[in-house]
Amino acid sequence: MANTYATNEFRSGLKVLLDSDPCVLLDCEFVKPGKGQAFTRIRYRNLKTGRVLDKTFKSGEKVEAADVLDTEMEFLYSDGGDWHFMDPNTYEQYSAAKAALGGHEKWLLQGMTCGVTLYNDAILLIHPPHFVDLKVVETEPGIRGDTATGGSKNATLETGAVVRVPLFIEVDETLRLDTRSGEYVSRVKN
Amino acid sequence: MRAFLTARGYQEVETPILGPHATPDRHLESVPAAGGFLHTSPEFAMKRLLAAGSGPIFQVVKAFRAGESGRHHAVEFTIAEWYRLGPLEGLLREMDLLLGDLLGTPPAERRTYRELFLAGVGVDPLSAPEERLRTLAEAHGHPGRPDDRAAALDYLFSRLVEPGLGTRAPAIVTRFPAPLAALARLSDDDSRTAERFEVYWAGLELANGYDELQDPEEHRRRFATENRARERAGKPAAHPDERFLAALEHPGIPRCSGVALGVDRLVMAALGASRLDEVVAFREAPDN
Numbered sequence: 001m002a003n004t005y006a007t008n009e010f011r012s013g014l015k016v017l018l019d020s021d022p023c024v025l026l027d028c029e030f031v032k033p034g035k036g037q038a039f040t041r042i043r044y045r046n047l048k049t050g051r052v053l054d055k056t057f058k059s060g061e062k063v064e065a066a067d068v069l070d071t072e073m074e075f076l077y078s079d080g081g082d083w084h085f086m087d088p089n090t091y092e093q094y095s096a097a098k099a100a101l102g103g104h105e106k107w108l109l110q111g112m113t114c115g116v117t118l119y120n121d122a123i124l125l126i127h128p129p130h131f132v133d134l135k136v137v138e139t140e141p142g143i144r145g146d147t148a149t150g151g152s153k154n155a156t157l158e159t160g161a162v163v164r165v166p167l168f169i170e171v172d173e174t175l176r177l178d179t180r181s182g183e184y185v186s187r188v189k190n
Numbered sequence: 191m192r193a194f195l196t197a198r199g200y201q202e203v204e205t206p207i208l209g210p211h212a213t214p215d216r217h218l219e220s221v222p223a224a225g226g227f228l229h230t231s232p233e234f235a236m237k238r239l240l241a242a243g244s245g246p247i248f249q250v251v252k253a254f255r256a257g258e259s260g261r262h263h264a265v266e267f268t269i270a271e272w273y274r275l276g277p278l279e280g281l282l283r284e285m286d287l288l289l290g291d292l293l294g295t296p297p298a299e300r301r302t303y304r305e306l307f308l309a310g311v312g313v314d315p316l317s318a319p320e321e322r323l324r325t326l327a328e329a330h331g332h333p334g335r336p337d338d339r340a341a342a343l344d345y346l347f348s349r350l351v352e353p354g355l356g357t358r359a360p361a362i363v364t365r366f367p368a369p370l371a372a373l374a375r376l377s378d379d380d381s382r383t384a385e386r387f388e389v390y391w392a393g394l395e396l397a398n399g400y401d402e403l404q405d406p407e408e409h410r411r412r413f414a415t416e417n418r419a420r421e422r423a424g425k426p427a428a429h430p431d432e433r434f435l436a437a438l439e440h441p442g443i444p445r446c447s448g449v450a451l452g453v454d455r456l457v458m459a460a461l462g463a464s465r466l467d468e469v470v471a472f473r474e475a476p477d478n
Contacts (some may be wrong), residue, residue: 008257033348034374034388034395037217037341038258039333040361056331108348 003065003112004098007057015047015068018055022047022066022119023179030059041106047117047124050102069118075108083108085116085123096123104128106161128179135174139165191250191270191453194288200248200272205235207252214428215372216419219256221265228254231450233373234434237402240273240446241437248272250453261465262394265475268453273446278385278401281447282362285389285397289360293460295391298360303347303370304383306363310351315367316382337422340369356390363388373412374400384414389451390414392459398451406438 005016010028021147028101038059045052047068057063066070073085073094080152082095100123107128108114114141115127125127139155155165163177165184176185192202206229212220212229220227229235239247253269274281286298298472307315313322323342328335330349336342355361364387370378371384383399403409410430417427437443457469467473 008259030258030263031348032217032258032260032263033213033344033368035217035350035398036344036348040262041347054331056333060332 005065006062007059010040010042014168016044016068017064017066018044018046022124024067024068026052043111047119048140067120068124071116071118072113073116075110075114077110078105078108083126084125085098085114088113093122093153096119096126100124104179105131105172106159107134107177109134109159130178130180131176131185132179133174133176134161136165136169136171139169140167141170191288191292192248194291195248195272198246198284200246201244201272203236203239203244203247203249204251205229205232205239205249207254209235209431210430211425212428214413214416214420214430216416216423216425219425220428221254221256230255231269233448233450234431236271236273237443237450238434238437241441241443243441246272246274262455264454264457264466264470264473267466269450270453270456271448271450273402273448275444275446277445278364278399278447279389281399281449282364282387284361285362285399285449289389289391289396292456293391296359298362298389299358300362300364302365302383303363303367304365306351306355306391307343307347311346314346337419338369339367343367343370344377352390353393354397356392356394360389360391363390370398371403371412372398372405373409375403375405387449392462393464394455395452395461396455396459397449397451399447400446401447402443404438404443404445406435406442409438411437 005014008143010025012025012027014025015022016025023044023046025042025044029041030038031041032038038073040059041054043052043054074088076084082097083101085096086096100127103127116123117125122155134157136155137158140153151167152164153167155169156162163182163184165175174188176188178185208223208226208228210226212227218230218232232249232251236247248271250268250270252266254266256265280422289295289298291314304315313326320339323339323346324336327342330346332345336345365377365383366386368382368384371386372379372388377383377385381445388395389397393431397435413430420427453468454470461469463469
């Protein structure tokens with residue numbers, strides 16, 4: 001018998017199986033209209049699809065727990081089809097398909113520590129660090145003294161990611177990027 | 191609140207919190223204690239006082255409802271409950287004055303359940319076929335099909351009507367459909383509605399009241415209905431409170447109207463709080 005949670009055990013952050021997919025509860029609320037029946041209303045994110053949905057349960061209903069674990073792993077390499085990670089404690093290796101990367105593969109550099117969501121001991125999602133430092137490999141020549149105009153240009157980073165950067169950025173400089181917005185934050189002194 | 195009610199001739203009373211009976215209400219669970227149960231409201235004891243000739247009475251007291259814990263609910267909470275002689279009208283006017291007094295609210299807007307339901311849901315809660323209501327409730331996210339008409343009405347009202355109630359002024363919702371009568375008498379001019387009302391303000395359901403049912407046989411029937419619903423839901427049936435029923439038979443309760451007001455929620459409304467926790471210093475009772 002799988003582990004279950006009753007509605008009175010619901011709290012945000014709980015990982016449960018809904019519609020046969022692993023989901024995380026974002027918000028739950030006990031509602032009881034007038035002298036009517038009690039319900040528990042939840043907002044949850046489907047961890048596979050990323051979609052945020054609402055659902056209502058009768059109080060006392062139970063849902064199955066999802067075997068989901070959040071941990072950290074080191075990025076090893078990509079062979080083009082899969083991305084390979086290693087648990088730094090056990091040295092066990094895991095591979096992730098492109099869907100688990102969610103477009104974040106462009107920030108990954110060998111040796112980088114990433115957040116990993118495991119579901120049934122397989123990688124479900126990869127969470128890159130919020131900020132990564134990456135070197136510029138290609139960009140138009142820098143234009144000094146033009147910082148006030150706020151102009152920008154494209155720069156290609158060592159991981160292949162292309163980002164908008166200020167005009168004064170030069171090749172070989174290391175930049176700090178926000179992986180959530182995909183935006184340039186600052187220069188990093190080498 | 192005490193000053194307001196005392197000035198209007200109400201006598202403050204105290205009744206036992208611990209008694210031998212659980213509530214038969216299908217949607218409430220009593221907290222067991224010391225071989226009996228903590229009350230879910232002081233309703234039956236206060237009605238026994240009314241039957242004994244107390245006249246207008248009020249009480250501010252803790253009440254307990256197992257399993258109710260959330261943004262607007264706590265297992266242990268404070269009820270203000272009062273009864274005056276006569277039909278509902280006087281009580282409704284007083285309620286409006288009390289809210290104005292305590293919260294500075296503008297005069298309450300009165301709406302019947304039916305007109306609000308028609309506007310918010312688009313069907314007539316009194317005449318729409320039960321199947322239609324159950325299907326609608328399921329379409330609006332009720333988990334599975336509601337068991338009956340009352341469950342479908344409650345769900346649809348809470349989903350589609352309640353969120354818009356009591357924004358500009360307190361809303362007093364009157365004439366609930368008969369399946370939601372609880373212990374209110376049916377309307378004299380329409381047996382499809384009951385003389386029950388609810389008060390909404392600042393996104394909160396503040397109070398619930400009745401033109402009180404007097405007929406002991408009708409009480410027995412309604413308790414039996416509740417207990418059948420409890421058994422269907424796999425909950426223990428509750429023995430009816432025979433001393434209460436005996437008081438209804440002899441000498442009987444006078445024609446009276448009563449209301450229960452959630453004091454914690456009243457404080458929330460007064461302070462603009464969005465969670466019960468913000469106005470209750472101790473929230474240490476187990477949730478279950």
